[in-house]
Amino acid sequence: MSSDPRQRPDGATLTMSGFAGATASQAALDPDAGLWGLAYFERFGVNEALLRAAFDRALMHGADWAELFFEHRVSNSLGLEDGAVNRAYTSVSLGVGVRVVKGDQTGYAYTEELSKERVCEAAATAAAVANGPSRSGPTAFQVQKHLDLYQVKVPLSTVGVAQKMPILSRIDALAGAADPRVTKVRVGYADSYGAILVVDSDGHLSFDRQPMSRLTVHCTAEQNGQRESNGCNLAGREGFEFFTDARVERIAKDAVERTLFLFDAETAPAGEMPVVLAAGSAGILLHEAIGHGMEADFNRKGVSVYSDKLNQVIAPKDVTIVDDGTRPFDRGAVNVDDEGNVGQRTTLVEDGVLRTYMHDRISALHYGVAPTGNGRRESFRHPPVPRMRNTYMLPGPRDPQEIIASVKRGVYAETFTNGQVMIGAGDFTFYIKTGRLIEDGKLTRPIKDTNIIGNGPQCLERTDMVGNDFAFDDGGWTCGKDGQSVPVSLGMPTVRVSAITVGGVNKG
Amino acid sequence: MTEQDLLDLARQAAALSKRHGADDAKIVVGRSRGVEVEWRDGRLERVQERTRRSLSAELFVDGRYSASSTNDLRPEALDRFFAEAVAMTRLLEPDPYRGLPDPKRYEGRAQVDLDLFDPTQAKVDTPSRLEMSRHLEELVRANAGDLPIVSVTSGVSDDAGQSARVHTNGFEGVASGTSFSRSVQITVKEPDGRRPMGYSYTVRRHAADLDPAEKLAREAIARTAAQLGAGKLPTGRYTIVVDRRAVGRLLGAFLAPLAGSSLQQKRSLWDGKLGERIASPLLTLIDEPHVPRGLGSALWDGDGFATRRRPLLEEGVLRTYLIDDYYARKMAVEPTSAATHNFSWAYGDRDLTALVGEVGEGVYLDRFLGGNSNETTGEISMGCAGRVIRNGLLAEPFAEANVAGNFGEIWRQLAAVGGDPEPNGSARAPTCVFEGIQISGV
Numbered sequence: 001m002s003s004d005p006r007q008r009p010d011g012a013t014l015t016m017s018g019f020a021g022a023t024a025s026q027a028a029l030d031p032d033a034g035l036w037g038l039a040y041f042e043r044f045g046v047n048e049a050l051l052r053a054a055f056d057r058a059l060m061h062g063a064d065w066a067e068l069f070f071e072h073r074v075s076n077s078l079g080l081e082d083g084a085v086n087r088a089y090t091s092v093s094l095g096v097g098v099r100v101v102k103g104d105q106t107g108y109a110y111t112e113e114l115s116k117e118r119v120c121e122a123a124a125t126a127a128a129v130a131n132g133p134s135r136s137g138p139t140a141f142q143v144q145k146h147l148d149l150y151q152v153k154v155p156l157s158t159v160g161v162a163q164k165m166p167i168l169s170r171i172d173a174l175a176g177a178a179d180p181r182v183t184k185v186r187v188g189y190a191d192s193y194g195a196i197l198v199v200d201s202d203g204h205l206s207f208d209r210q211p212m213s214r215l216t217v218h219c220t221a222e223q224n225g226q227r228e229s230n231g232c233n234l235a236g237r238e239g240f241e242f243f244t245d246a247r248v249e250r251i252a253k254d255a256v257e258r259t260l261f262l263f264d265a266e267t268a269p270a271g272e273m274p275v276v277l278a279a280g281s282a283g284i285l286l287h288e289a290i291g292h293g294m295e296a297d298f299n300r301k302g303v304s305v306y307s308d309k310l311n312q313v314i315a316p317k318d319v320t321i322v323d324d325g326t327r328p329f330d331r332g333a334v335n336v337d338d339e340g341n342v343g344q345r346t347t348l349v350e351d352g353v354l355r356t357y358m359h360d361r362i363s364a365l366h367y368g369v370a371p372t373g374n375g376r377r378e379s380f381r382h383p384p385v386p387r388m389r390n391t392y393m394l395p396g397p398r399d400p401q402e403i404i405a406s407v408k409r410g411v412y413a414e415t416f417t418n419g420q421v422m423i424g425a426g427d428f429t430f431y432i433k434t435g436r437l438i439e440d441g442k443l444t445r446p447i448k449d450t451n452i453i454g455n456g457p458q459c460l461e462r463t464d465m466v467g468n469d470f471a472f473d474d475g476g477w478t479c480g481k482d483g484q485s486v487p488v489s490l491g492m493p494t495v496r497v498s499a500i501t502v503g504g505v506n507k508g
Numbered sequence: 509m510t511e512q513d514l515l516d517l518a519r520q521a522a523a524l525s526k527r528h529g530a531d532d533a534k535i536v537v538g539r540s541r542g543v544e545v546e547w548r549d550g551r552l553e554r555v556q557e558r559t560r561r562s563l564s565a566e567l568f569v570d571g572r573y574s575a576s577s578t579n580d581l582r583p584e585a586l587d588r589f590f591a592e593a594v595a596m597t598r599l600l601e602p603d604p605y606r607g608l609p610d611p612k613r614y615e616g617r618a619q620v621d622l623d624l625f626d627p628t629q630a631k632v633d634t635p636s637r638l639e640m641s642r643h644l645e646e647l648v649r650a651n652a653g654d655l656p657i658v659s660v661t662s663g664v665s666d667d668a669g670q671s672a673r674v675h676t677n678g679f680e681g682v683a684s685g686t687s688f689s690r691s692v693q694i695t696v697k698e699p700d701g702r703r704p705m706g707y708s709y710t711v712r713r714h715a716a717d718l719d720p721a722e723k724l725a726r727e728a729i730a731r732t733a734a735q736l737g738a739g740k741l742p743t744g745r746y747t748i749v750v751d752r753r754a755v756g757r758l759l760g761a762f763l764a765p766l767a768g769s770s771l772q773q774k775r776s777l778w779d780g781k782l783g784e785r786i787a788s789p790l791l792t793l794i795d796e797p798h799v800p801r802g803l804g805s806a807l808w809d810g811d812g813f814a815t816r817r818r819p820l821l822e823e824g825v826l827r828t829y830l831i832d833d834y835y836a837r838k839m840a841v842e843p844t845s846a847a848t849h850n851f852s853w854a855y856g857d858r859d860l861t862a863l864v865g866e867v868g869e870g871v872y873l874d875r876f877l878g879g880n881s882n883e884t885t886g887e888i889s890m891g892c893a894g895r896v897i898r899n900g901l902l903a904e905p906f907a908e909a910n911v912a913g914n915f916g917e918i919w920r921q922l923a924a925v926g927g928d929p930e931p932n933g934s935a936r937a938p939t940c941v942f943e944g945i946q947i948s949g950v
Contacts (some may be wrong), residue, residue, distance in 0.1 A: 007849070027637060030618065078600075081773070082838075084601040084602070084603060085600060085601050086572065086600055086601045086602065086603035086606075087573055087574065087575070087600070087603070088573075088574040088575075088596055088597065088600055089574065089575045089576065089577075090574070090576040090577075090593065090596070091576065091577040091578065092576075092577075092578040092579070092580055092589070093578075093579055094579060094580050096580065104553065105551065105552050105553060105554070106553070106554040106555075106556075107554075107555050107556075108554065108555070108556040108557070109556070109557040109558075109559075109560070110557075111559065112559070112560070112561055112579045112580075122557075125557050126557075128555065128634065129555055130553065134638035141771070148646050160599070161596050161599040161600065165600070165601070183774055184773050184774050184775070186773065218773075220773060220774045220775045220884070222774070225885050227774060227775065227885070228884055229773075229774075229775035229882075229883075229884045230886065262885075263646075267887055267889065267912060270910075270912065270946055270947075270948035271743040271948055271949070271950070272743075272948075272949070272950045288878075298890055299550065301549075301659050301695075302658045302659050302660075302695070302703070303658060303659050303695040303703055304703065305701065305702055305703055307658075307703065308701070309701075345837070381558060381560070382812050383554065383556065417880050418878065419878055420877055420878030420879075420891070421878075421888065422704070422705065422877060423705070424604045424695050424703035424704055424705045425702050425703065425704040425705065425735070425738075425907060425908055426702055426703075427877060427891065427908050428877075428878070428892075429877050429878030429879055429891040429910075430878065431878065431879055431880040431889065448882075448887070449880070449881070449882045449885075449888075449889060450908075450912070451878060451879040451880065451889035451890055451910050451912065452887050453877065453878075453891040453908050453948075454908065455702075455908055456905075457701070461552060483575065501740075501908055501909070501910055501948050501949060501950070502910075502948060503879070503889040503890070503891065503910025503911070503912045503948045504889070504912055504946075504948065505913055505946045506743070506914050506946065
């Protein structure tokens, strides 16, 4: 029982979290890896008769439509601290959420017991959102098409702790040997696997298996009595094959370098100045500055700064932004979203013009458009809402060197930890962990721990140079909204924002 | 399920873990049920029921350690859960510092009724929740004057939960609690297209203690109206008056390096500072675990230690770290408990208005946005918004600003503490005034 009931969040957040408890398993918790669709959930007592009974209850007061979301998830993690892989965490989660919708109105209930009696109880609770005469549910179920973006080579359910432990030890050894100043290394390994089954009252049935693999490394280093700590992480929708030698070596190297970098770094200066964002994880700017504001739930309610901006010019011509759930093995990829809509690539801003919002089923019906595959949820305990997947800007015409050279005095931002936005006012922040000053067109002193604050629409207008380079970031980003966390990813070319407030400190 | 049922289940699970080969175990079984309604612009937006249950087990097997949880409580599923968890734990590397706490630390549990459970929660029905939400919106709209409202969302939510904890070396405890909350948020439209949102909320253990709807409506209207026409602030150093609702962000960054994990892993700014003055003499912070109806109240912590009132800081002097049983063993020190509950401060006697009047010239920070801090070195940088203080009064609003510095230095620059603890939160923070703080703007 948590002691402090949650408070209303100030806005949507994005974090590059450390390794927060999730996972470690041994083989064969999932003995039927070949099972697909309804068959996967049959061992938990789910069958067509249960579906029919549940829909009868869900539609007992009419309602426009209803949906059942079954989920089974096994999460495992291992931790290395002070040289030993000596802690493991595992969790098993199973349940079904029932959603009943009338117009924009939602009734939602879930149960963690998949008996017909309990599922029908949850359905009756959710049904109370409507008040009309009952109607009948589906008589037959049709399997929907979906993508196949994350075929697994080595299923995580078949890999035991013994096979995973050497990965952590190797990273520890590499990081520890990389530099004598490194005093502490912590390594986190996490994986999760399982499946979702979405069935709606039209009889559409969608199924997806959702693997996720992740590594996290934190280092502390000491130099002349000064200490610094930093970390880094990598994630993807892959099976055990995710943990390649290349990734293991890279994360150890990056974690050490990013920690040692801080010894010579200072907080940036304070005030408004040009900021150049390095290609890659600077996609956090898009996520915060415009991404959340383009989620259609905020717009149908009229509470987004982008509410009246469809088909208007909101950015310079070189700016094209997509939200893409179709990149293979990507942390934000979805074969189907959590409402059963097929995964898609959605162009949000095309040559500076706002083309579409990101929709879930409710908002798509509200606007009379097709769903965009953005209906996502943390688990069966939550109703889906429009969420981002992988949000990135397409490359533009400029040479990245030219972009840096164009700045007389400003900041070059390279790595980030987290961001946040106020959807309506449009004010957003993102936190620079490492970067450099730009002085007279050149990268100079290292900087660290500096927050940036800007206003989304204004910042987009000021995105006046877009590089011809591009990088995806494969860090383990997690987006928070409405008390729900979902995995997302980011990408960005090098860009310049001509003026934005840098939250540093001025000396003297 | 009654408290006794939960306790029985926890005992059975503890026995089951031993049958499968665990030397020791810490078991927690919990269940909760709650309902939340959201009302928007004259109609129901969403009604959501949540019924959770879970069993979590920390296992100690052959000098090795793991923690697992499941919500599948069917007997055959639990049997397999423990069999697999024990087998997995055996494969790990040993950790000589893992083990159950010394049972003497379980002793001395306070004999007080924390009064955390309000039985009226079971009688609340959804029509009454909807009526409360509707009423909140109506109050806002009736009293908003010419506020350019785009949308009003109100929410009503209540939860009840029980949990039982059993350790195989004798600890047993059962606790129940309820929580109730109400909130309302108002979105308005500015001529330039921005749509700022202001909100208010109340959260309590007992329904009767909730702030009245009239107060919530008044506060949300005032907080929204105060954002209209927000400009930018010139970059500079200011005396800042931090709203009691926002103080928690600054306090959280300051306290994070007190954790045993942070100290043992050598990434704590406060390493070696015990007994030293690390903040202004105006900062006294007492952890009070036994406040009746307190949002953070508890009789034991995650190690089963009996909770006690204790000072964290007295007149700015650091009195204790927050070290759990495991990290205490690793550090070869006495554990002090990692948990904090409700804080009490050395409160002053002035409220926000009086403090603003005293400050004369400066800025009032109403809220923080995003940002982060570095627990190893103390750097902190967070977005902020609020109002300019001029001639001792709150003047024009500003947004898109950022406060930065070192959180150690910031708390050393604490210049005044209000007498107005925030009742809707366990930090019970008062309005705080800090001098000479860097703010970035234009």
